[in-house]
Amino acid sequence: MSEQAPVLDVQGLTTEFRVHGEWHAAVRGVSFQLARGETLAIVGESGCGKSITALSVMRLVPQGAGRIASGRVLLEGRDLVPLSEPEMEKVRGNRVSMIFQEPMTSLNPVLTVGFQVAESLHYHRGLGRAEARRTALALFDQVKIPSAARRFDDYPHQFSGGMRQRVMIAMALACNPAVLLADEPTTALDVTIQAQVLALLAEVREAYGMAMVFITHNLGVVASIADRVMVMYAGEVVETAPIDAVFARPTHPYTEALLRSIPRVDRNTTELQAIGGQVPAISNMPAGCRFADRCALVEPRCRVQSPPLTMLPDDPRHHVRCWVRGGETSVEALQ
């Protein structure tokens, strides 16, 4: 694998769920690349498909209810989609890890935090008990859990939300993965704790040289941590650009709305103040542009045909899915 090849290359990912006996796409045709050491922020309102995108990469979409219908997920050059469950077990927590939003429920209440961190070292590295413990203790120090040695054998209920999220981070780091998927890791935390955990994530990402996908609905958080932003709406990518370009020149009407509604520190809200309405349900997607019902710029053609993801003429790294604001060249056609 060459230096330039992306560590994670998601191509045309479509993930569906069964609603009333029919399959509907929750994520449709999503593509993105992640270079080594790069941080990509996925932004969008609740229900836009951010978590499902990450869970699809992990191959953790709930079985029976959901499925990856098409697309490829190349992790370090290997497609994960066709892998069997035992093969995936060797990849998860090893080459790609995930941190979840809810620190209060994401740790097993009947197992010690130390065990839960040491566990993946056992499965992926084959470490014995003592060695796994030593390595896990070092991880505890690294994520700055105070008096780590003493707290190693405590249970999750003895930890605060922020500390639990540190445990989750230690767990994700354990096997030095190439890619870390962080799904709203700070949303459930107090504002001051949020900043600490965010700083910690940035620090360990740097130290480990991992690539990171950072999911959030708060564009405000993104500025400090991400290199690139991918905005999702109703399961599709509507805009993707380097971080500066998003703030300097938000182009899709939805991105504009998101920017206008960046939550202030004292308000933790997921609603878009700037525009009314909500994300359509996956079983009730409009024909044409999925944002049309909430868009101030809507034109008749928007409701007829859905816009392709296009490249802005003056910035090939800035992609927008909009008839009015987009460019001429379709990105999908290029791929």
Added chain:
Amino acid sequence: MIGFILKRLLVALPTLLAVLTIVFLFVRVAPGDPAMVILGDSASQEALEALRQQLGLNKPLWAQYVDFMLMVLSGDLGKSMLTSRPILQEVAEVLPYTVELTVASLTIGVVVGVPLGIVSAKQRNGWFDYFARVISLVGLSFPAFVSAVLMLLIFAIELRWFPVISSAALDDPEARLRALALPAFNLGLIMLAYVTRVTRSSMLGVMSEDYIRTARAKGVPGRMVVWRHALRNALIPVVTVVGLYLGVLIGNSVLTEIVFNRPGLGKLIVGALNQRDYTMLQGLMVIYAFIIVLCNLLTDMTYGLIDPRVKRQ
């Protein structure tokens, strides 16, 4: 853990006192004059008065209460009015039979029921799941004495695999085990039905918890996700059901003991009821109270073993 047990014991004490008080009041306040009940309608006034004197029934209620409590606390339950033997001795003679029956059926229920529930949950709506659900439905819908009679008919009378009368030759270990088999299986089937159901539904609930997803995201193999991450959490409601059902089990053993003609607490209590052995009844109620409190204590201790959050409270 020791501190936890001591604390639970302390909590159990007031419960026990309350139950003893209720037993006392129940026997005293229940309609009917015990002396009359014992001696019959035709007894003379003098005989009745003498018996009341002997039983302490003409003292004021509080004095009777103090007498009763002192007696129980000193570890004495009085004598049977019928046989004049100490009640504790009568109980001690049959208690092993009740305990072995309870423990055996409990073991059958848990050892078979928990794995059945787990596999059922793992293969939800598969053929095994349907099979297990039918079994547990059967176990739940047959009253204990109906299944007992059926089992006797099939396995003891038709097939002659097991003795019909269980109480014969009970000092021979092998015969005793054979005599235990049918009654234990009879009660165990009901236990199994409950345990399978609860394990299945609680396992299904646990498997969709966030921490299970976390375990899978770490790359924990599927088998270990079930046995190490899910099972212990899923067992918490199972312990509740087993604890609650222990009481029912002991109650059900009355019928089972009668159908299989086994010695035991159940038969003792039925005998006491038939003969209106009022001191015996009171004594047995105290014994049952102790047993139930003990069961609760064991249940709480099991929680403490399974769930680290319990110990802290």
